[in-house]
Amino acid sequence: MPGKAWKFGDGISTDHIAPGRYFHLRSNLPELAKHVLEDARADFAPNVKKGDFVVAGRNFGLGSSREHAPTIIKMAGVAAVIAKSFARIFYRNCINIGLPAIIADSDQIDEGDTLDVDLAAGKIRNLTKSIELNFPPLPEVMTKILKEGGLIPYVKKYGELPEI
Amino acid sequence: MGKTLAEKLVSSHAGKSVSAGESAIARVDYAFTHDASGPLVVKKLKEIGANKLFDPKKVIIFIDHAVPSPRMEVSNDHAILREFAKSIGCIFEEAGTGICHQVVAEKYSAPGRIIVGTDSHTVMGGALGAFATGMGATDVSVAMAFGKTWLRVPETYRFIIDGKMPKGVYSKDIILHLIGILGAEGATYKSMEFEGSTIRNMEMSERLVLPNMSVEAGAKVGLIPSDLKTQAYLKQMGRMHEYIELSADADAQYEKTFEIDATKLTPMVSLPHAVDNVKSIDEIGEVKVDQVFVGSCTNARLEDLRIVASMLKGKKVAPSVRLVVTPASRKIYMDAVKDGTIETLLEAGAVITPSGCGMCFGALGGVPADGERVFSTTNRNFQGRMGNPKAFTYLGSPAMAAATALRGVITHPAEVL
Numbered sequence: 224m225p226g227k228a229w230k231f232g233d234g235i236s237t238d239h240i241a242p243g244r245y246f247h248l249r250s251n252l253p254e255l256a257k258h259v260l261e262d263a264r265a266d267f268a269p270n271v272k273k274g275d276f277v278v279a280g281r282n283f284g285l286g287s288s289r290e291h292a293p294t295i296i297k298m299a300g301v302a303a304v305i306a307k308s309f310a311r312i313f314y315r316n317c318i319n320i321g322l323p324a325i326i327a328d329s330d331q332i333d334e335g336d337t338l339d340v341d342l343a344a345g346k347i348r349n350l351t352k353s354i355e356l357n358f359p360p361l362p363e364v365m366t367k368i369l370k371e372g373g374l375i376p377y378v379k380k381y382g383e384l385p386e387i
Numbered sequence: 388m389g390k391t392l393a394e395k396l397v398s399s400h401a402g403k404s405v406s407a408g409e410s411a412i413a414r415v416d417y418a419f420t421h422d423a424s425g426p427l428v429v430k431k432l433k434e435i436g437a438n439k440l441f442d443p444k445k446v447i448i449f450i451d452h453a454v455p456s457p458r459m460e461v462s463n464d465h466a467i468l469r470e471f472a473k474s475i476g477c478i479f480e481e482a483g484t485g486i487c488h489q490v491v492a493e494k495y496s497a498p499g500r501i502i503v504g505t506d507s508h509t510v511m512g513g514a515l516g517a518f519a520t521g522m523g524a525t526d527v528s529v530a531m532a533f534g535k536t537w538l539r540v541p542e543t544y545r546f547i548i549d550g551k552m553p554k555g556v557y558s559k560d561i562i563l564h565l566i567g568i569l570g571a572e573g574a575t576y577k578s579m580e581f582e583g584s585t586i587r588n589m590e591m592s593e594r595l596v597l598p599n600m601s602v603e604a605g606a607k608v609g610l611i612p613s614d615l616k617t618q619a620y621l622k623q624m625g626r627m628h629e630y631i632e633l634s635a636d637a638d639a640q641y642e643k644t645f646e647i648d649a650t651k652l653t654p655m656v657s658l659p660h661a662v663d664n665v666k667s668i669d670e671i672g673e674v675k676v677d678q679v680f681v682g683s684c685t686n687a688r689l690e691d692l693r694i695v696a697s698m699l700k701g702k703k704v705a706p707s708v709r710l711v712v713t714p715a716s717r718k719i720y721m722d723a724v725k726d727g728t729i730e731t732l733l734e735a736g737a738v739i740t741p742s743g744c745g746m747c748f749g750a751l752g753g754v755p756a757d758g759e760r761v762f763s764t765t766n767r768n769f770q771g772r773m774g775n776p777k778a779f780t781y782l783g784s785p786a787m788a789a790a791t792a793l794r795g796v797i798t799h800p801a802e803v804l
Contacts, residue, residue, distance in 0.1 A: 234571060234661055238769040242776070243749030246453055247460035250426045250467075262771040282572040285605070286769060287748070288507045290427060290523035311576045311605060312507055316523035364410060364537055374525050375434050384529065384537055387410045 225350055226274035226302050230334040231263055233280035237313065239263040240284070240292040249291055256295040273300035276340070278332045280306065284313025290320065297322040303340050305329055305347065318365045321373035327358040342369075389636025391543040392610040393578035396518035396633075400501050407542040407640070416500040416517075418530040419447035421487050422454075422461070423744075424505035424523075425468045431528035439475065441534030446477040449490065453750045454482035454743040485716025485742040488512065488684035491519070492595055493718060497621065497629040498613035503530050508684050508766065510606065513598035514591060515620070516613040516633045521602065541578040541607045542642040543635075548583040550650035555800035558593040559686060559764070559784035561585070561647070562600040563655035567665030568645070575605035577642065580635060582612060585649040591620035592690040599685050600766050603662040654799055657782035660770040668799050674781065677759040679704070679792040680773075681785055682713030682740075683747040686764035689719045689728070691785040696728040698789035698803050699735035705795035710737040711753045717742055735792075749774030762791045 239262045241255060248255040260267045260277075277283075277296060283306035284292060293316045296304060303323035307330075317324035323342055332338065336351040347356040361369065367385045371377040377385060390398065391407070398404050401411035420428045425448055440446045448468050456462040465482070472479035484490055487504065488511040496502060498516030502509065505527045512519030522536070530536045548561060565579075579601040586594065594616070598609025611617075612634035621630050654668040681687055681695055692714060704710045712732050714720035720742055723729045729739060745751030747765040754774035755761050761773055761780045768780035783791075786800035793803055 236767075236769040238748070238767070238772050242771045244754075244771070244774045246423070246748075246750035247458050249423065250460065250464050262776045282575075282605070285571055286507065286767060288505055288509075288521040288523050289424060290505075290525060291424075293523075294427075308572060308575070310572065311607060312521055312523065315526065319523055319525035362410070362539070374529055375431055378435055378529055378533070384412055384533060384535060387412055387537060 224274050224302070225337050225339045226276050227272065228276050228278045228332050228334060228336045228338055229267055229271065231277060231279035233282060234285060235263050235279055235283050236286040237284060237289050237292040238286055241289055241295060252291065252295060252298060255291060256298040259295040259299050268299065271299050271301065274302050275300060276338050277301050277304045278329045279304065280329060281308045283309050285310035288312045290316045293317045293320055293322050305332065318361070318369050319374040321369060323369070325358050327356050331356055388640065389638035391578065391635045391639040391641065392516070392580055392612060392633065393518060393541050393543055393608060396499065396501060397538055397540045399499065405540050407540050410537060410539045412535050413501055413538050414535050415503050415530050417445050417447060417495050417502045418504070418527055419449065419487060419491070420505040420524070420527055421449040421451050422464055422468060423452040426464045427524035428505060428528045428531070429467060429471045431525055432532060435528065435532055437532035440477055440531050443476040444478065446531050447480060447495065448472045448477060449480045449484070449487040450482040451486050452744045454741055454745065457751045483717055483741055485718065486684045486744050488599065489688070489715035493624050493716060497626065498617060498631050498633040503527055503536055507602045508599055510602050510609050511595050511599040511684055513608050513610045514595040515617055516611060518608055520608050539576070541576055543578040543580050544574055545580050545582070545641040545644045546647060547644065548581065548585040548647040548649050550585060550648055552585065552649045552652060555654050555786060555804055556652045557784045557786060558589060558596040560652055560655045561649065562597050563657055563665050563782065564652060566600065566604050566663050567655065569604040571603065571661060571663040572605045574601065576607050579604070579606045579609045581609065586611060587614060589616070590690065591616055592688045596685055603766060654784065654787055656797060657768055659768050659779040659781065662767055662782065668797070671797060674760065674797040675795060676708060676762045676781070676791055676797060678709045678711065678753065678755055678761045679788050680711050680746060680753060680761060680763040680765065681788050682711065683744065683765035684715060685766045686785050687713055687715040687719070689722050691764065692719070692723050692728050692732070694785050695789040696731040698786065699793065700731050702735055702793060704736040704792040707795045708792050710792045711740060711746065712737045713740045713746060714742050746773065748772060762788055762797055764788050
């Protein structure tokens, strides 16, 4: 399903995504989600639509291990985060909660471009620019987890961690 | 082929020999969470349907991120965790005990262990030779239920640090220097192994800083081989029997090796709003600050407080500066009360707060005003980190914090030492 690109720069930290001053909202995720990415772009949270994409530069999600960060991005309706690279813990958290995190050349995407992502085929179609970007498949263990919608659904279904 | 510390630690918990790049399911020795992520962990455990933990004596819940609770929402989160810990029988570390990573160093980390926690600075436990790493609530809840986690064995960057550090230079300056070289993603998913004569001569209090901030370069773990200093620290904590000798094999394979001459280092400062925005103190010009904070898992141990107190003794902080000191744990707080360190700090004009994480990440206390600059011994200075996106945080060592508190501008520690 096509969605709109919201552009962010390099080094967007978990403090930008889920600021510590809203610590008291961590058990109230719908309220916390109203502040998602507030310190990076104040116009994002009030205007993001279901199916839109967060498109960023390098090392997206660096910093804290707070899973609230990818969780509120997902709750805001974001279909996938596309970045040149991701911080390690954030990337793993995304897969664990079933939010696709895609490593691709985000320079080929501008603010407001309409995108369509095919996860299985590893393709981002930039409908505005009529170009296609390829992205590498996830590691096998992560594909297994994402296929079930995250690690919790996985262990509930199989009663065990994915085999490696 | 020989193994790195990371390869040894994962292999010993995976029941098979694994090397960098391979993935494995590994046993965990401890899994912990705290009030910042704990309620989410409890929710995930309920979703899994786990009504018991793999071993309640290996699962720890800390109340440390906002203590004492500043508001009712946080109090309710604390209550959820208290109730959960009671019903499931896990270890519970109540508000005031200290910052989880400090308490893990004091009570739970030891060479040869795997420790996972819902906090990126879990890596600090690696100073004792444990594969300690931060994960999200989902991964840690699964580790608590199943007693294992999946790990990709990281490649290792080896840092050989030799020589005596000049006056005014500390382990904080080493790690800031390295983060400046590597960049914020320069060691993404790597193990950073620290060795050399500088490390061998360093006490645990200072060593802990290196793995602690390895995550600021993106690392999965930061590791120091165990040795006599590790043994001495464990003995001091009443855990001598938990010591084992652990180091990398002589023929281990490293992805990169960095050799650092510690005699050439200078005091370093990380400038707003990125930890890898590192400069030598000589390059930053005059930077006036409004507040100085000595706290966090990174640099608020007894030795840190003693350095600050020794520099402030008989003096007052500059009238333009507020100084806040947060001992990293109750044990440290108590020792600092007994030896007069706290009295010296109070006489110099410091505000002392209970042990916890709140001020470091903007959840509680010491929030700077718009446009204010804070000099902090903590680990992060992202925009908004200390609770105000319009404020600016500079990072450096406790000695630099003391010198800065006296002068009101960021100051080379040697000018006061």
